[in-house]
Structures are given as C-alpha cells and as structure tokens.
Amino acid sequence: MSQVTSDTMTAPLLHIDQLGKRFGGFVALDGVDLSVPKGQRLGLIGPNGSGKSTLVNCICGTLQNETGSVTFDGQKIDGMVAHQRTHHGLARSFQLPRPFRSMTVAQNIRVPLLYTVNARAGTHLSHSELDDRCMELLKLVTLDAKAGKYTTDLTQVEMRKLELARAMAAEPKLLIADESMAGLSHSEVEDIVALLIRMNERGVTIIMIEHIMRAVMTFSQRLVVLVSGKKIADGRPEDVIQDKEVVGAYLGQ
Amino acid sequence: MRTPAFILILTAVAAALYFAFNLVGNDYLFFAGYTVLQYIVLATAWNILGGYCGYVNFGSAGFFAIGVYTTVFFYAVGQSIEEIFPEFLVAPMQAIFPIPVPVLIVIAGIVAGFVGLGMGYLTLRLRGVFFAIATLALTVVLETFIVNWSFVGGSRGAYVIPPNEVPIFGHFIQFLFALMLILVIVALTTSRLIERSKLGVGFATIRDDELAAEASGVPTLRLKLVATVVSGALMGMAGAPFPYYIGYVEPGSAFSLSYAVNSIAMPMIGGTTSWVGPLVGALLLGTLQQVATVTISSAANLLIVGLLLIFFVIIAPRGIVGLIQDRWRGRSKS
Numbered sequence: 168m169s170q171v172t173s174d175t176m177t178a179p180l181l182h183i184d185q186l187g188k189r190f191g192g193f194v195a196l197d198g199v200d201l202s203v204p205k206g207q208r209l210g211l212i213g214p215n216g217s218g219k220s221t222l223v224n225c226i227c228g229t230l231q232n233e234t235g236s237v238t239f240d241g242q243k244i245d246g247m248v249a250h251q252r253t254h255h256g257l258a259r260s261f262q263l264p265r266p267f268r269s270m271t272v273a274q275n276i277r278v279p280l281l282y283t284v285n286a287r288a289g290t291h292l293s294h295s296e297l298d299d300r301c302m303e304l305l306k307l308v309t310l311d312a313k314a315g316k317y318t319t320d321l322t323q324v325e326m327r328k329l330e331l332a333r334a335m336a337a338e339p340k341l342l343i344a345d346e347s348m349a350g351l352s353h354s355e356v357e358d359i360v361a362l363l364i365r366m367n368e369r370g371v372t373i374i375m376i377e378h379i380m381r382a383v384m385t386f387s388q389r390l391v392v393l394v395s396g397k398k399i400a401d402g403r404p405e406d407v408i409q410d411k412e413v414v415g416a417y418l419g420q
Numbered sequence: 421m422r423t424p425a426f427i428l429i430l431t432a433v434a435a436a437l438y439f440a441f442n443l444v445g446n447d448y449l450f451f452a453g454y455t456v457l458q459y460i461v462l463a464t465a466w467n468i469l470g471g472y473c474g475y476v477n478f479g480s481a482g483f484f485a486i487g488v489y490t491t492v493f494f495y496a497v498g499q500s501i502e503e504i505f506p507e508f509l510v511a512p513m514q515a516i517f518p519i520p521v522p523v524l525i526v527i528a529g530i531v532a533g534f535v536g537l538g539m540g541y542l543t544l545r546l547r548g549v550f551f552a553i554a555t556l557a558l559t560v561v562l563e564t565f566i567v568n569w570s571f572v573g574g575s576r577g578a579y580v581i582p583p584n585e586v587p588i589f590g591h592f593i594q595f596l597f598a599l600m601l602i603l604v605i606v607a608l609t610t611s612r613l614i615e616r617s618k619l620g621v622g623f624a625t626i627r628d629d630e631l632a633a634e635a636s637g638v639p640t641l642r643l644k645l646v647a648t649v650v651s652g653a654l655m656g657m658a659g660a661p662f663p664y665y666i667g668y669v670e671p672g673s674a675f676s677l678s679y680a681v682n683s684i685a686m687p688m689i690g691g692t693t694s695w696v697g698p699l700v701g702a703l704l705l706g707t708l709q710q711v712a713t714v715t716i717s718s719a720a721n722l723l724i725v726g727l728l729l730i731f732f733v734i735i736a737p738r739g740i741v742g743l744i745q746d747r748w749r750g751r752s753k754s
Contacts, residue, residue: 228633229631229634229635249634250635250638250640253634253636253637264633266629267624267632268628268629269627269628274621278625279636281618281621282618282621282622282636283637319604333636337637380441389563
C-alpha cells in the first residue's frame with residue numbers, strides 16, 4: 168500500500184519503455200528503458216554512434232520510434248509530432264546550433280513564446296510582456312547585450328547560449344541539451360554548466376548529453392551510459408565511471 | 421502604419437492611377453497596365469509561399485489557368501443553358517448567367533485555394549528542388565486535363581466575348597483594369613498582414629530551419645498548407661478576368677511558362693522577404709516587358725527576364741529591397 172502511494176508521489180516525468188529504432192539493418196536503439204523523475208539532472212554519455220542522438224530524436228519526435236513507448240508527464244506521446252511534444256513541455260537544443268538566421272537574437276526567443284507559450288490554454292502574453300520575457304531569458308543566458316544582433320554576428324558559445332535560451336523560452340518541464348559544449352573552451356564549458364544548473368534550479372528537469380567528462384561530473388546527479396543502442400550502466404556518477412563495462416566500452420576491451 | 425491606413429493609401433494611389441489613365445484617354449494604356457497589375461498579383465501571391473516560406477513553386481501557371489478556366493467553364497455553361505438545365509430551371513438560370521466577373525474572381529479563388537490545399541497535402545513533405553519539380557508536374561497534369569476536356573474548348577481553345585460597354589466604367593477594359601487594381605490592393609494587403617503577424621513569423625521559421633521551428637512549437641505542416649491555399653487562391657483570382665481580357669484562350673496560353681517564370685523572377689529581383697519586393701519587381705519587369713513588346717518584339721520578354729535574373733543573382737541576391745536595406749544599414753553603422 169505504502170509502495171503504491173510513494174509510486175504515485177514520485178511518478179517519473181519521463182518514462183521510456185523498451186524503446187527501439189533501426190535504420191535499415193543498423194540497430195540504433197535496442198530496447199532502452201529509462202525513467203527520469205522530476206527535477207533531476209541526468210547525464211547521458213556513450214561513445215560516438217551509441218544512439219544518444221537517436222534517443223533524443225525519438226523522445227522529441229524528430230524521429231518516430233518503432234517499438235516501445237515514451238510516456239511524458241503521465242501521457243503517452245508516441246505518434247505525436249515534434250511541435251505537439253514541445254507544447255506538452257518537452258524542449259531540446261540541437262547539437263549543431265540551428266538559429267533562425269533571418270531574425271535577430273530577441274526575435275529568435277520570441278518564436279517559442281508566440282507558438283508554444285501563447286498556444287497553451289490560459290496564457291496570452293501581450294507585446295510588452297513578450298518583450299520583457301525575451302529580455303529576462305536573454306539575461307539568464309547573459310546575451311541581453313546582443314538582443315538586437317543578427318545570429319550571424321554571434322560567436323560559437325553565444326550561439327549555444329541562444330540555443331538553450333530558445334529551448335527555455337518554451338517553458339519546458341524537461342529540457343534535453345544535446346552536446347551544448349562540444350568545441351568550446353574550458354571557461355566557456357564552465358559557463359554553460361553553470362547556466363544549465365541555474366535552469367535546473369528554476370525547476371526544469373534536464374537531460375544533458377555530453378562528451379566532456381569534467382562537465383558531466385559537475386553537472387550530473389545521475390549518469391546513464393549508452394553503448395550500441397543499449398543502456399549498460401545507470402546510477403551515481405562516481406560509481407558509473409568505475410564500472411568495468413563502462414571503462415571497457417570507452418577504452419576498448 | 422495600421423492596416424486601414426495602408427488600404428486607404430493604396431486605394432488612393434489606385435484611384436489616382438485610374439483617373440490619370442482615363443485622362444490620357446488611350447485604351448492601350450489600360451491593356452498594358454492590366455498586364456502589369458496582373459503580374460503584381462501573381463508575384464505577390466508567389467512570394468507568400470516562395471519568399472516567406474522558402475518553397476519555390478513552379479506551378480504558378482497552373483493556378484493562374486485554374487482561374488482562367490473557371491471563367492471559361494461558367495461562360496460555356498451560360499452559352500448552353502437550354503441544353504444543360506431542365507426546362508423549369510432555364511428562366512432562373514438565364515437571370516443568373518452570365519455571372520459577373522467579380523463573382524467569377526471569388527469562385528476562381530475558392531477553386532484555386534482548394535487545389536492549393538491538395539497540392540500542399542501531396543507535396544509538402546518534399547523540400548527544395550523536389551518540391552519545385554512536383555509543382556511543375558502538377559501544372560502538366562492540369563494542362564493535360566484541360567486539353568482533354570472539350571466542354572471548355574479542349575486544345576481548340578475557347579472564345580469568351582466580353583460585352584462592349586459597362587455602366588459607370590465605359591469600355592470593358594477599363595472595368596477589368598479597375599478590378600485588377602482592387603485585386604492588387606487585396607493581394608498587397610494580405611501579403612503585408614501576413615508579414616507582420618504571428619503567421620509571418622512562423623513562415624520565416626519554416627524558411628530558416630524547419631527542424632528548429634518544430635522544436636520551438638511551430639506547426640510547420642499546417643502553416644505550409646495555409647501558405648499554399650492563400651498563394652494558390654490569389655493566383656487563381658488573378659487568372660479569372662483573363663479570358664474576358666484576351667477574348668480567346670487555349671491551354672498553351674493559359675498555362676504559358678512565362679507566368680511561372682515571371683512570378684518567380686519578379687519577387688527575386690524585387691526582394692523576397694517583404695511585400696514591397698514583388699511589387700517593385702513586377703512594376704519594373706512588367707513595364708519593361710510591355711515596352712519591349714512594342715519596341716522590339718514580345719519574343720524578347722523572356723530574354724530580358726533571364727538577363728535581369730542573372731544580373732540580380734550576382735549583384736543583389738536579396739533583390740532591390742535587400743540592396744537598399746543594406747545601403748541604409750551600412751550608412752547608419754558608419
């Protein structure tokens with residue numbers, strides 16, 4: 168009885184059950200199970216080609232999974248297209264930044280505000296509220312000085328920050344940051360990790376996909392390792408990185 | 421500027437143009453002007469899908485011809501009321517037919533809008549050059565259909581005899597010219613409204629990056645369907661008065677490649693990101709073609725379009741409007 172109550176109390180925000188995806192003969196995801204409770208900072212690592220990005224794409228609706236199911240916030244979201252999942256509170260950033268190039272930085276942030284936040288029942292932001300919200304988000308990622316600039320004038324790290332701010336603008340419950348730090352310098356990486364932790368403190372659950380171990384260890388409360396489309400480890404970061412199978416997968420047997 | 425003020429100014433300009441042409445008193449001006457206005461509508465309509473959303477439509481001629489043949493169809497029905505309708509319906513039908521041109525324009529808009537919706541459903545999972553090819557194919561399918569439909573003339577073509585005089589306007593061509601002016605106002609206002617609305621923002625995200633648009637919550641497929649419907653409907657409306665203008669249509673002229681080429685080239689030359697671009701491009705290119713038709717030969721038209729297009733792609737890839745914007749921005753920076 169108490170088991171049931173505690174289960175409903177901590178019903179996971181995201182629940183993935185036996186997720187499978189193939190590309191022709193190549194098995195990208197081979198029955199992945201994953202449950203993410205509300206508020207968690209989860210790190211997801213794995214060698215190149217292990218299926219991390221495919222997993223993100225299946226969760227976010229960019230790709231459709233073939234087997235298994237994804238439950239988000241108590242609702243099955245299989246078959247929903249990407250923008251519907253965004254409306255439900257699932258946001259992502261892209262590995263290679265994909266800004267809207269014909270727009271300024273502030274206009275980029277406005278898009279999810281107009282199309283996701285204002286599309287939800289009960290919210291309608293006026294023009295001045297939209298402007299305020301844009302500036303607030305840009306302050307959060309320290310891009311407020313660049314609000315009027317076009318995205319072609321941004322540096323790599325600024326582009327990554329814009330990517331995260333645009334994802335945050337959709338007021339997500341879950342944010343998936345897909346390699347937001349690849350190719351950045353030491354201090355820039357710290358900058359982004361601090362930013363992600365600030366976002367998490369605002370109550371957003373975050374899944375971070377990353378290769379930079381320093382960042383992963385600082386950020387993650389829990390670490391999941393994916394190899395060849397299978398989950399091989401899941402637990403406290405300190406324990407996971409000492410796991411024999413994980414070490415083997417990274418260094419070769 | 422607010423939309424009512426914008427419409428008021430456009431109407432004033434249109435009225436001034438009409439009265440100026442009337443003052444000159446030469447019907448040729450109306451004939452030439454009609455063609456330029458028709459291109460303004462076509463270019464503006466094309467730009468809603470091609471410029472705002474970035475989907476290059478090579479099927480403008482198809483949508484234009486839908487408008488043309490809507491008129492031909494109803495004209496043909498009006499010519500043979502006694503054969504088509506049962507006896508008790510002949511008298512009421514004779515009162516309805518011939519259907520006035522403004523009503524035909526509305527009907528053509530609805531028909532072409534539906535075809536646009538169908539085209540959207542069939543092709544919008546295609547992108548870039550594949551979408552362009554599919555729209556070109558749609559035109560070929562429509563043309564084949566018309567060629568084999570003898571009721572609207574088939575490949576023989578059909579005569580549509582305009583009445584000589586219309587009350588208030590005088591010559592029928594002046595009436596058609598005035599109608600086209602109204603269509604231009606409708607097209608430009610629609611285009612400007614879209615550009616400044618949430619819809620316009622959504623269209624721009626589709627043009628920039630569809631994956632990122634979806635991730636930001638933009639329902640890209642639905643917006644693309646809106647674009648194909650609006651764009652197609654406006655093109656159909658531009659085609660509806662054409663049979664009355666020209667007097668005789670056959671598939672070759674209604675589906676002419678020059679409509680497809682011009683409605684792409686004009687926004688490209690003028691600039692595709694705002695409603696001003698297609699207007700500037702159509703005024704420039706349309707007028708130039710009219711002048712060339714008189715002074716050189718109508719065969720020179722496509723050559724002119726081609727040369728100008730090459731020139732602009734090299735010198736000003738963002739069109740005349742883009743060129744001016746860059747100048748202005750550059751000056752304000754320094």
